[in-house]
Amino acid sequence: MSIAGAEFVRPVPVDPQALALCAVGVHKSFRERESGEHQWRRVDAVSGIDLAVPRGEILGILGPNGSGKSTLIRILATLLVPDRGSVEVFGYDIGRHRLLVRRLINRVSVEASFFKKLTAEENLAYATGLYGVPNRQAQAMAREILERLGMPAKKLRVPLEQLSRGQQQKVAIARALLTSPTLMLLDEPTTGLDPKSRREVQQFILDVRQRHDATIVICTHDMDEAERLCDRVAIINRGRFEAVGPPQELKARHGATMEAVFFTLIGESTAEER
Ligand SMILES: Nc1ncnc2c1ncn2[C@@H]1O[C@H](COP(=O)(O)OP(=O)(O)O)[C@@H](O)[C@H]1O
Numbered sequence: 001m002s003i004a005g006a007e008f009v010r011p012v013p014v015d016p017q018a019l020a021l022c023a024v025g026v027h028k029s030f031r032e033r034e035s036g037e038h039q040w041r042r043v044d045a046v047s048g049i050d051l052a053v054p055r056g057e058i059l060g061i062l063g064p065n066g067s068g069k070s071t072l073i074r075i076l077a078t079l080l081v082p083d084r085g086s087v088e089v090f091g092y093d094i095g096r097h098r099l100l101v102r103r104l105i106n107r108v109s110v111e112a113s114f115f116k117k118l119t120a121e122e123n124l125a126y127a128t129g130l131y132g133v134p135n136r137q138a139q140a141m142a143r144e145i146l147e148r149l150g151m152p153a154k155k156l157r158v159p160l161e162q163l164s165r166g167q168q169q170k171v172a173i174a175r176a177l178l179t180s181p182t183l184m185l186l187d188e189p190t191t192g193l194d195p196k197s198r199r200e201v202q203q204f205i206l207d208v209r210q211r212h213d214a215t216i217v218i219c220t221h222d223m224d225e226a227e228r229l230c231d232r233v234a235i236i237n238r239g240r241f242e243a244v245g246p247p248q249e250l251k252a253r254h255g256a257t258m259e260a261v262f263f264t265l266i267g268e269s270t271a272e273e274r
């Protein structure tokens with residue numbers, strides 16, 4: 001193996017005291033074409049987000065469609081460069097240490113991207129190849145993680161397209177566990193799942209947090225999910241956090257249920273009506 005390759009395999013050294021995530025003053029705007037016109041206008045997708053997530057926390061992000069959740073997640077995942085502001089993952093600046101940070105984070109989006117004709121095992125092996133974990137070790141780890149988290153072993157050897165969406169989400173989350181410590185960025189992992197699969201994926205996320213050294217940021221539209229899973233919830237509207245706190249605290253302050261909290265803070269209008 002080349003020296004560069006060997007360098008890549010070594011685990012990323014992380015200060016145990018470091019925050020899993022620290023974002024300060026993050027802004028991102030896009031140019032959007034006015035409908036049917038040759039005019040462009042700027043849309044402030046994320047406008048001034050500050051966020052500190054300690055290691056081991058599950059932080060929920062709740063907000064209407066178009067409020068900036070996915071943009072924020074994509075910035076944190078180093079897939080988009082913010083216009084302004086800074087982000088550190090386990091103490092590493094995402095701009096200056098992009099490749100290193102990519103080994104500490106994993107993003108799972110609504111449509112997990114896989115090679116659907118390949119099996120879960122093969123997909124996990126491919127992903128770990130990218131992350132520099134030697135293949136045989138990775139295969140064993142993948143199998144162990146999925147079995148421990150309740151995926152039947154025989155399911156690992158059929159093409160992914162033959163698994164239910166809930167099972168595919170579990171494989172995606174397991175894939176995110178192959179690097180450690182890890183900051184998992186879950187963008188609506190349960191949207192579109194039936195209630196049973198949703199419950200299973202939620203339980204999976206809780207198990208993952210308990211058994212692995214994982215910190216989780218999860219976007220969701222599901223109020224019960226936010227309350228059940230999250231230590232703290234951030235309510236986002238028009239690219240800004242309206243409030244951040246434990247569900248109990250938000251309810252004590254803004255409404256009897258999470259849904260009431262949501263409507264108190266967001267109002268009835270949605271960002272998409274801008
Ligand atoms: N690549 C892009 N180009 C132009 N506008 C974008 C792009 N991505 C997101 N936006 C706009 O940014 C805003 C926030 O979008 P997004 O982060 O996807 O919201 P959410 O995930 O909360 O639904 C929306 O107004 C959306 O249209």
Ligand SMILES: [Mg+2]
Nearest residue numbers: 069070071187
């Ligand atoms: Mg989104």
